[in-house]
């Protein structure tokens with residue numbers, strides 16, 4: 666199972682988005698944080714910017730919708746060119762129907778859990794998803810400290826994925842940096858979102874390579890990866 670590094674454009678210069686996308690060439694996906702100032706106390710960007718960025722960027726877009734009413738909006742992000750769309754379990758009225766609609770429109774369907782939301786109630790939904798995102802900060806802002814208390818949830822989620830024999834990607838987002846990525850990889854994550862740890866560096870592409878190397882080192886010998 667390959668490690669994936671997804672730089673979050675929340676920490677990029679929004680006036681130079683196309684250039685910032687090119688600055689992380691070699692990354693697997695560009696993580697796009699969509700915030701509506703209702704689901705989270707911050708406001709970022711919407712469908713028109715995703716549509717433009719999807720045409721300008723050579724890296725596919727992984728859109729993380731931190732918004733109310735994703736049942737209405739998520740399909741529009743697929744139409745705007747996102748290759749993967751993540752909605753929040755806490756916000757979706759009909760998560761199974763929504764995941765099926767995202768897939769039917771041709772994108773990968775993903776669901777996110779805030780730190781206080783357990784994975785267990787969603788075990789039966791996992792086959793409907795291509796990726797599960799575990800937030801390792803409270804969503805809303807970049808540059809927050811990684812929440813170590815999320816590591817057991819990452820472990821339990823990896824166990825559920827193995828138990829059901831699923832090809833589900835397990836993404837972590839928030840405070841992921843060279844100092845924390847190894848703990849996430851050891852616990853079972855294989856897709857890593859990093860904002861300030863990439864765009865906060867002088868050479869963002871080198872930061873992506875450094876993060877990847879650390880995660881790959883751990884994944885090569887991690888019990889969960891060997892058992893897979």
Ligand SMILES: O=C(CO)[C@H](O)[C@H](O)COP(=O)(O)O
Pocket residue numbers: 673675676696698729802803804805806807808809838839840841858859860861862
């Ligand atoms: O979803 C997010 C915030 O809600 C961001 O993707 C995340 O916080 C990335 O920033 P950083 O790596 O600096 O923590």
